[in-house]
Amino acid sequence: MELRAEDVFRPGAFPEYTYISRKSSISNLPYEFRLMQAIKVSGFLTSLVGPSKMGKTILCEKVIGFEHIVEISGADFDEDTDFWKLVSAKAGLAYEGQFASEKQIHSTNDKYTKKETFSLTKDKIIEYYKENDLVLVIDDFHYAPGGKRMQIAQQLKDAIRRGFKAIVVSLPHRADEAIRQNADLSGRLSLINMEPWEVDDLKEIAKLGFGKLNISIEDSIATQIAVESLSSPQLMQYICLNICTMLEMSGEGSRHIRQEILETAYHYTTANFEYQDVVSLMQKGPNTRGKSRNTFQTVNGQEHDIYELIVKSIAENPPIMKLEFEDVKERIYRLLANDSKKPSPQMLRESLAKLKELLYGREDIFKVLDWKEGSLYILDPLFLFYLRWGGAR
Known part of the structure; x- marks a missing residue:
C-alpha cells in the first residue's frame, strides 16, 4: 500500500512511521526503557516531567500500549471532584447506579420489582485496574487545583501500595510539590525527566518521513524546520505535513523541498492554531x-x-x-x-x-x-x- 502524507506525519496521533527513540543525556538510557523500568517497580509512583508538546503522552502510548492506558487530565478536576469516581468512569466502570429485579410472590400470580443501588469501593476499582493491567496516566497534573493535587497524591500513595500503577505527567518548571516534594511519597517515586528535543533528533522526523514518501530534503532545510519547531516533535510533524500538502496542491508533482516554500509552510501551519x-x-x-x-x-x-x-x-x-x-x-x-x-x-x-x-x-x-x-x-x-x-x- 502506498503511504500518504497523513499516514506518515501525524501531529495529533501516534507517529507509527516517524517515531524517534531518544536517550537521556544524564543516564544514557532510552526513555522507553526508563518508563518500562519505572512502571514495573511495584509500590512506586512514576513522575514524568517534561516541556509541553514534547511527546510525553506518545512515550506512554509507545511503552504501555493504547489498550492499557487510562488517561485523565489535571483540568478534569475541581475542588469537589471525587477522585475514584473519575478514575472508574475513565476506565468505563459505573461507579454507582441502580438495578432492578422482578420476583413472583409465592402461591400467587402477583409480581413485585425490587430496586437496589450499588456503588464501587476504592478496593474494587484498584482490583479492576490490576486485573486488566491498566495504568492511570494523569496528564497536565499542574492544572488541578493546588489543594486537590495534595488530595490526589494522598489517594495515590495508598493505591500504589496495593499494586495500582499510575504515572503523573507535569511541566518541569512546575514539578509539583504535591508529588516530588511530598514527604509521604519519599522513597516511593520513580523520577523521569524528559529533556527538550535536540535539533538533530527533530531532523530525523523529517528525513525519515520524507524518505517514506520518496520526497528529497536537504540537511540544511531539515535543520531550519527543526529550529522553528521549538523542540516540539508535534510541531515538526505539523510543519512537515503542511509541506507535503503544499507540494500536492501545487500540481507540479515535485518530489523536492525548496527553500522558498518554508515561510509559507510555517504560515499555513498556524491556520488551525486558536491563539x-x-x-x-x-x-x-x-x-x-x-x-x-x-x-x-x-x-x-x-x-x-x-x-x-x-x-x-x-x-x-x-x-x-x-x-x-x-x-x-x-x-x-x-x-x-x-x-x-x-x-x-x-x-x-x-x-x-x-x-x-x-x-x-x-x-x-x-x-x-x-x-x-x-x-x-x-x-x-x-x-x-x-x-x-x-x-x-
Whole structure:
C-alpha cells in the first residue's frame, strides 16, 4: 500500500512511521526503557516531567500500549471532584447506579420489582485496574487545583501500595510539590525527566518521513524546520505535513523541498492554531480603568505600550522557550528607537507579573506563559510558533 502524507506525519496521533527513540543525556538510557523500568517497580509512583508538546503522552502510548492506558487530565478536576469516581468512569466502570429485579410472590400470580443501588469501593476499582493491567496516566497534573493535587497524591500513595500503577505527567518548571516534594511519597517515586528535543533528533522526523514518501530534503532545510519547531516533535510533524500538502496542491508533482516554500509552510501551519484571542488579550493587558498607558516608539516609528512590547519581544529571534529577565529587557530595548524612552526594569517586572495573573484567570488555552523567579517560561511551543508566523506580530 502506498503511504500518504497523513499516514506518515501525524501531529495529533501516534507517529507509527516517524517515531524517534531518544536517550537521556544524564543516564544514557532510552526513555522507553526508563518508563518500562519505572512502571514495573511495584509500590512506586512514576513522575514524568517534561516541556509541553514534547511527546510525553506518545512515550506512554509507545511503552504501555493504547489498550492499557487510562488517561485523565489535571483540568478534569475541581475542588469537589471525587477522585475514584473519575478514575472508574475513565476506565468505563459505573461507579454507582441502580438495578432492578422482578420476583413472583409465592402461591400467587402477583409480581413485585425490587430496586437496589450499588456503588464501587476504592478496593474494587484498584482490583479492576490490576486485573486488566491498566495504568492511570494523569496528564497536565499542574492544572488541578493546588489543594486537590495534595488530595490526589494522598489517594495515590495508598493505591500504589496495593499494586495500582499510575504515572503523573507535569511541566518541569512546575514539578509539583504535591508529588516530588511530598514527604509521604519519599522513597516511593520513580523520577523521569524528559529533556527538550535536540535539533538533530527533530531532523530525523523529517528525513525519515520524507524518505517514506520518496520526497528529497536537504540537511540544511531539515535543520531550519527543526529550529522553528521549538523542540516540539508535534510541531515538526505539523510543519512537515503542511509541506507535503503544499507540494500536492501545487500540481507540479515535485518530489523536492525548496527553500522558498518554508515561510509559507510555517504560515499555513498556524491556520488551525486558536491563539488569536490569547494574543489580543496579552496585547491589551489588564483593564486600565479609563487611564491611558505610556507608549514607547519602536525603530520602525510605531508606538506601543509595555504589553504590546512584551508580546513582540517574545516573538523575536532566536525562538526560545525560556527567557531570563535580562533577555526580555534587552529584546524590548532593541525594538525601541534610540531616542525613545525605555520602560524601567521595575515596570517590566510588574507588567510580567500582571500579565501572568491576567492569563491565569482565564481558560486553560490562555495559560501559555509563566513568570516565575525572574524567568519567563513559554509553556506552549505552538503558541510561540503562532506568534512568529501567524500574522500576530
